[in-house]
Amino acid sequence: MLLLSLVACGDISNGVFAEDADFVAVFPEEERTTLDVPGAVLVDGAKGALGDRPELLTTSLEVALTVNSAIFDILGLVDEVRGIAPSARTRDSRSWGPVPACGGDLTAEVLRSGASQFDWRFNGSNAAGAADFLTGTHYAGSTVAAGDGAFVWDHAAYGVFCGEDTGGRLVVDYDNRTGVDLLVDLDAIRSGSPDVWDGAYAYRFADAEGDFQYLTTYDFSDDGTSELATVAVRTRWIPDVGGRADAVLTGGDLGDREVLWTQCWGDDLTMGYQHDSLGLTEDLGDPASCPYADFAEIDRL
Amino acid sequence: MLLALLLSLPASAAIQRWAVLVGNNEGGAGATPLYFAELDARKMQRILTDQGGISDPDVRLLLGRGRNDLLFTMGALREPIAAARARGDQTVVYFYYSGHADDTQLQLGRTGVTWAELETLLEKSGADVRVAFVDACQSGTITRTKGGTLAPSFVFDVSERLDSSGTVIITSSTGDEASQESDAIGGSYFTHFLASALTGAADENRDGQVTLSETYQYVYHKTVFETAGTRTGTQHPTYEWKLSGTGDLVMTELDRAGSTILFPATNPGTFAVFDQDHKLFVAEVEVTDTDRRLALRPGRYLVQRRFPTWLAVARISVPVYGSLTVDSDDFVRAEYEDDVAKGDIDRVIQQARLPRLSARVLTGGRGFADAAVQTAYFPSTPVAGVETRFNWRTGQWVAVDFLAGSGTGTLAVDELPYGIPTRVSSAAVGLEAGYATRQAPLRAGAGLRLEGFYLVRTFPDQGVASQSVTTIAPGLVAWAGWYPGRFELELQLRTHYLPYVVDDRDQGMAFNELLLGLGWRF
Numbered sequence: 001m002l003l004l005s006l007v008a009c010g011d012i013s014n015g016v017f018a019e020d021a022d023f024v025a026v027f028p029e030e031e032r033t034t035l036d037v038p039g040a041v042l043v044d045g046a047k048g049a050l051g052d053r054p055e056l057l058t059t060s061l062e063v064a065l066t067v068n069s070a071i072f073d074i075l076g077l078v079d080e081v082r083g084i085a086p087s088a089r090t091r092d093s094r095s096w097g098p099v100p101a102c103g104g105d106l107t108a109e110v111l112r113s114g115a116s117q118f119d120w121r122f123n124g125s126n127a128a129g130a131a132d133f134l135t136g137t138h139y140a141g142s143t144v145a146a147g148d149g150a151f152v153w154d155h156a157a158y159g160v161f162c163g164e165d166t167g168g169r170l171v172v173d174y175d176n177r178t179g180v181d182l183l184v185d186l187d188a189i190r191s192g193s194p195d196v197w198d199g200a201y202a203y204r205f206a207d208a209e210g211d212f213q214y215l216t217t218y219d220f221s222d223d224g225t226s227e228l229a230t231v232a233v234r235t236r237w238i239p240d241v242g243g244r245a246d247a248v249l250t251g252g253d254l255g256d257r258e259v260l261w262t263q264c265w266g267d268d269l270t271m272g273y274q275h276d277s278l279g280l281t282e283d284l285g286d287p288a289s290c291p292y293a294d295f296a297e298i299d300r301l
Numbered sequence: 302m303l304l305a306l307l308l309s310l311p312a313s314a315a316i317q318r319w320a321v322l323v324g325n326n327e328g329g330a331g332a333t334p335l336y337f338a339e340l341d342a343r344k345m346q347r348i349l350t351d352q353g354g355i356s357d358p359d360v361r362l363l364l365g366r367g368r369n370d371l372l373f374t375m376g377a378l379r380e381p382i383a384a385a386r387a388r389g390d391q392t393v394v395y396f397y398y399s400g401h402a403d404d405t406q407l408q409l410g411r412t413g414v415t416w417a418e419l420e421t422l423l424e425k426s427g428a429d430v431r432v433a434f435v436d437a438c439q440s441g442t443i444t445r446t447k448g449g450t451l452a453p454s455f456v457f458d459v460s461e462r463l464d465s466s467g468t469v470i471i472t473s474s475t476g477d478e479a480s481q482e483s484d485a486i487g488g489s490y491f492t493h494f495l496a497s498a499l500t501g502a503a504d505e506n507r508d509g510q511v512t513l514s515e516t517y518q519y520v521y522h523k524t525v526f527e528t529a530g531t532r533t534g535t536q537h538p539t540y541e542w543k544l545s546g547t548g549d550l551v552m553t554e555l556d557r558a559g560s561t562i563l564f565p566a567t568n569p570g571t572f573a574v575f576d577q578d579h580k581l582f583v584a585e586v587e588v589t590d591t592d593r594r595l596a597l598r599p600g601r602y603l604v605q606r607r608f609p610t611w612l613a614v615a616r617i618s619v620p621v622y623g624s625l626t627v628d629s630d631d632f633v634r635a636e637y638e639d640d641v642a643k644g645d646i647d648r649v650i651q652q653a654r655l656p657r658l659s660a661r662v663l664t665g666g667r668g669f670a671d672a673a674v675q676t677a678y679f680p681s682t683p684v685a686g687v688e689t690r691f692n693w694r695t696g697q698w699v700a701v702d703f704l705a706g707s708g709t710g711t712l713a714v715d716e717l718p719y720g721i722p723t724r725v726s727s728a729a730v731g732l733e734a735g736y737a738t739r740q741a742p743l744r745a746g747a748g749l750r751l752e753g754f755y756l757v758r759t760f761p762d763q764g765v766a767s768q769s770v771t772t773i774a775p776g777l778v779a780w781a782g783w784y785p786g787r788f789e790l791e792l793q794l795r796t797h798y799l800p801y802v803v804d805d806r807d808q809g810m811a812f813n814e815l816l817l818g819l820g821w822r823f
Contacts, residue, residue, distance in 0.1 A: 008801040010770025012758065014677060014714050014721075015804060017765075021716040085719045088764035095764070 020086060023094040023110045025145040026118040026138035027078045032145070032176045034071055035064035035184075035203045037212055038237050039269055050284050054263035054271040056245035060235040063214050067184055067201050070170055074134065074153050077101075077122065081108045102126070102162035116140040116147070124161030133157040141177040148175035155189055166191050179206025183300065202300035210237045213298040218249060227252040229259075232298045237291075242266040244292040264290035317385040318355045319378055319428070320395040322346050323363045323371060327694050328401025328408040334694055336650050337482050338399040339364045339739075341436065341492040344581055345397045348499045352511075352553035352596045353395075365695045365739065368412035375422040382427045393550065394428040399492055402437030404476060410695050423468055430550060431468040432513065436491045438479045440472035440539075467544040471517055473524070474536045481533050486573070486582050487646035491538060493582060494523040499553045500574075500584040501561070501595040509594070513550040523585075558596035559622045562604075564588045568629040575603040580645040594624075604631070611636060651786060655740065659789060660689040661820025667706060667727065670796070670811040678803060679756070680710025682725050684814065692737065698746060699734040704814065721763060727756040731795075733778050745781035752776060752797055772801050774812070782818070789820035 039053070039061040048055070081096045088095040092112040098105030104126025111119050122134035136151030138144075150173040159166030168189035175181040182203045189197040202213040212235045217228035229252030237243025242265050249259040259280060264273035266289065273285035287293075324342025326335045346362050349355045359381075361374045382392050396419075398407055406413035414422075423431040473480040473491030482489045488496075495516065497503070503511050503519035521538045528536040555561055564572060564586060574584045578600045586593050599621040606613040615631035637643075668681030675681060684706030692698045705728040711720035735748015757769040774797035782791030792815075799810040 008770065008772035008799075010756075010768070010772070010801060012678065012756075012768045012770045012801070012803050014712065017712070017714045017717060017721050018804075020714075024717075083718050085717075085721060085763060087762060090764075 016089060020089075020094060022140075022144040023086070023112070023118070024082050025143070026110055026120055026136070026140075026147075026149070027082055028071075028075060028136070028151060028172070028174070029078070029082075030072075030075055032180055033075070033172060033174060033182065034068045035182065035201070035212060036180075036205060037061045037064040037210070037235065038239070038243060048274075048282065050272065051270045053269060054245065054265050054274070056233060056235065056247055056261070056263045057243065057265055057269065059216065060212055060214070060233060060245060063201070063216060063233075064203070064212060067186075067199075070186065070189065070197075071172070071184070074151075074170070077106075077134070081106070081122070098125075104161060118144075118149075120151075124158065126161065128160065131157040131160060133161060146176050148177055148181075150174065155191070159191075164192065168196060179204065181206065200301045202298070208238065210239070210243075211235070213300055215298075215301060218252070229254050232301075234296050234298045236296065240267050242272070242289075242291045244290045246295045246297065248297055260295060262290075262295060264292075315390045316354075316393060317359075317382075317390045318349075318353065318393045318395065319359045319361075319382065320346075320349050320353070320355050320397065321361045321363070321371075321374055321378070322349075322395075322397045323366070323400065323407075323409070324398075325363075325365055325400035325409050327365065327410040329403075329411060329413065332401045332408060335400065335482060336484075337488040337492075338401075338436075340581055340649065341399040341488050341496075342397060344488065344492065344496050344583065345399075345434075347579075347583075347598065348496055348553065349395060351558045351598055352499065352555065354554065354557060355395075365410065367409045367695075368414050371409060371414055372422070375426060378426050378428075386427065386429070391430075392428040393430045393432065394423065394426050396423060396431065396433040397436075398434070399436040399489060402435070402440055404439050407435070407437060420468070420470075423470075429466040430544070432550065433468070433470045434472075434492075434495060435470065436473040436480055436489050436495075438474065439476050440474055440480065468541070469513060469544060469550075470541040471520070472539045475539055478536055479533050480536055481528060481531060484646060484650060485643070486585075487580075487649060488582065490524050490528050490536060491520065493585065494520045494527070497523070497584040497586060500586075500597065501553075501555050502584055502586040502593065504555065504594070507591065507594075509555045510551045511553045511555070513552055516552050553596070555594055555596040558598065560599050560619045561594050561596050561624045562602075562617065562619060563624055563626045564593045564595075565626060565628065566591050568627075570606050572627070573605045573607070575605065575645075577601040577603055577645075580649065606632065655787065656822045657692050657694070658689065659692065659820050659822045660687065661789060661791065661818040662687055663702065663704065663793065663816040663818045665793075665814060665816035667704070667812060667814045670813055674803075674806070674810065676713045677715075678712065679725055679758075679812070680708060680712070680723065682706045682708030682710075682727065684727070684816070686729075688731075688818065688820075690820075692740075694740065696736050696739065696746075697734070698737055698748070700732075702731045702733075704729045704731070704816075722761055724759045724761065725756065726759075727754070729754045735778065740784075742783060742785050743781075744784055745779070747777070747779040750776045750778045750795065750797075752795075754797070754799070770799075770801050770803075772799065774799050780818075787822040789818065789822070791818040791820060792816070793818060 037060050086094040086096050095109045097107035104124055106124055108122045116139050118138040120136050121132045123130055123132050133154045136149060138149035139147045141147040153170040155169055156167045169187050171185045173183040184201040186197050186199045204211045214233055216231050218231045219228050229249045232248045235245040244264045247261040259276050259278045261276040263271060266272050272289040273287050274281055275283050322342045322345050324339035326338045346360055350357055350360055363370055385392050401408035406415040480491060486493045498516045498519040499511055503515040505515055517540060524536055524538050569588045571587045573582055576583045584595050586595055597619045599619050602617050604615040604627055612635045613632040614635045615627055617625055619625055664685040666681050667684045669675045669679050684704045686702055686704035688700055688702035690698055690700035707726035709724045712723050713720055729752045731750050731752040733748050733750030735746055737746030738744050752774045754774045755771045757767055759767040776795055776797030778795045780791050780793040782789060795814040797812050799812055
């Protein structure tokens with residue numbers, strides 16, 4: 001049998017196809033680029049008493065779901081390409097398409113540089129021209145997927161490709177080497193209306209702890225006419241244990257005052273503690289019930 | 302007291318019989334294959350087991366076998382014979398040979414056993430009486446008889462007890478004569494009359510027993526008479542008789558078979574009996590002034606009486622444990638061209654005359670045995686090709702073949718959500734050899750093969766260069782089919798080991814080919 005093996009020669013291998021998985025892995029995917037805040041779904045009802053869903057948690061979930069909705073639009077397009085075989089392969093590149101989209105052709109390409117860098121882009125072309133509307137750079141870690149990098153969604157370019165009145169861009173910096181770490185920046189995103197969406201969001205989930213930071217506004221007088229206060233929220237949680245949200249409110253109805261507002265919840269996501277520095281809300285519960293003892297301001301935005 | 306008396310009596314000695322029956326259609330280099338030698342051996346097996354008092358396990362039938370098989374078989378008889386003699390039984394060994402021979406040896410295919418060796422083998426068997434019938438050209442060499450010898454004037458008493466010991470050799474011809482087969486009787490003349498004799502035609506004294514002396518005298522006279530007019534010339538059976546003591550050896554007993562047919566003297570003539578179930582003539586009997594009885598197995602028979610331009614044919618069914626009388630009323634007139642027996646014999650001849658070389662076209666599929674390999678690397682593909690095979694009549698065969706094929710499929714690679722479209726094409730040259738069952742309308746064979754194997758994968762629209770492997774794959778092949786004549790319809794199954802490691806996968810690299818073949822002997 002050894003002798004027979006010596007007379008066998010050839011180059012049969014599925015290695016080139018198996019490596020497709022590495023090239024595809026540089027594309028963003030749901031588990032690595034979306035925000036997973038406790039609660040999963042929004043709940044209506046009272047939110048100011050012990051046993052209610054804490055308002056800051058609800059707000060954090062609302063913000064996360066909104067950010068996710070923007071990212072899901074991108075992932076949907078990426079997944080269309082992920083599900084088809086490359087149309088061209090070299091040792092350091094893969095190309096997909098052209099795939100019909102928006103009345104034109106969608107193509108995608110991943111180029112590998114060195115051992116770990118992958119530059120990739122999605123391009124739309126039609127009679128009006130061609131433009132990259134999704135680009136990214138990924139650096140492989142222990143595996144290709146477990147790496148870090150950034151991608152940019154050019155909402156204006158995509159609108160040109162698809163004939164829509166859109167603008168702005170979304171930038172995601174991510175680090176998936178030890179968990180999920182995202183910095184999401186929405187810059188003047190608009191879709192078919194003058195309203196634009198600006199925002200910055202920092203999300204991290206690693207070592208079984210979550211941390212979500214963002215800026216939002218709040219109408220303390222709740223009259224719909226006053227200036228809105230700026231709210232910097234930092235939400236931290238431990239799955240199946242509980243969490244704590246700390247907010248710093250400034251401006252608006254508050255004038256020069258600053259309010260530090262804290263809410264904590266247990267594993268059932270109901271409020272176990274509440275306190276604010278101006279007494280604007282009712283003090284509730286025992287601070288010892290908080291899984292995090294100290295107030296923590298945002299530090300990544 | 303009575304019991305003690307019985308126990309003190311010596312046990313009565315029984316006669317234990319064994320038979321070694323050898324048939325080989327093949328001779329040495331240049332010998333024209335015989336048609337009926339192996340059939341003749343089968344015919345003798347039936348008679349000796351039905352009427353000769355030999356149980357099936359004590360009959361060794363060697364068809365198409367060589368020297369080593371014969372030496373082994375004869376050697377294996379020594380132990381049971383010695384055991385029987387130790388018990389006080391008297392022992393008889395029959396040896397029958399039908400095949401080619403020359404003045405030095407029996408030709409067992411390409412091997413041989415010399416006449417001297419045969420005598421020694423008989424002697425060394427240890428049996429009290431050794432009786433050999435040798436139906437072969439120049440078989441008289443063993444009896445050192447150069448001319449025709451009339452049958453001895455036997456004067457032994459016929460008795461139930463064998464009081465003789467020694468060797469009797471009866472040959473089909475002298476040392477310088479050819480022994481002949483006849484298409485008309487579907488066998489050799491000598492064995493035809495030997496079988497007839499043992500079936501009852503030689504029972505001259507009508508006592509229901511056919512003795513060795515009766516057998517020889519019948520076979521001698523009938524063989525000489527029937528071969529006198531043949532182109533090859535008269536064939537004279539000979540004998541060598543080295544028996545001491547008295548008594549004749551009873552070869553067959555008609556009542557032992559249980560079923561007999563009776564030819565009454567009221568319908569004289571010469572009748573040939575053809576076994577329709579086994580497609581062979583089993584006996585020929587001449588009826589003159591007294592009734593004649595033949596012992597037959599139950600079954601369907603044709604009884605023929607031949608006239609110059611027509612046949613008288615009786616279709617009979619021999620009952621189990623019964624006697625059937627064949628009267629003149631049972632016969633109907635038939636034309637020679639409607640002779641069923643001749644048709645059956647012709648088919649035997651046709652099979653024997655089939656050329657040894659066959660060629661066939663093959664079509665089927667090739668696939669890997671391991672489903673995972675098939676899914677990830679090599680989808681099954683259709684293949685087609687040609688094969689030529691050389692068939693020795695002894696059952697060995699060699700073949701070479703060429704197969705090529707191409708097919709498309711989709712590869713499923715781990716962790717990829719899409720399939721990889723591929724086309725797999727292959728070409729292979731195979732060399733194989735093995736053994737097959739005897740030539741017959743339904744046959745099967747098996748053997749080893751080596752396949753020079755080239756396979757290439759291409760990936761349309763994938764931007765990937767083609768990949769190939771070239772290797773030699775060892776394997777096994779089995780085939781079975783229908784071979785009514787020159788035409789062949791065959792199913793082949795081949796399995797190979799691919800000695801090539803793909804992506805560190807060292808298991809499951811076996812591939813199979815299932816093929817349908819349409820062939821022709823030429």
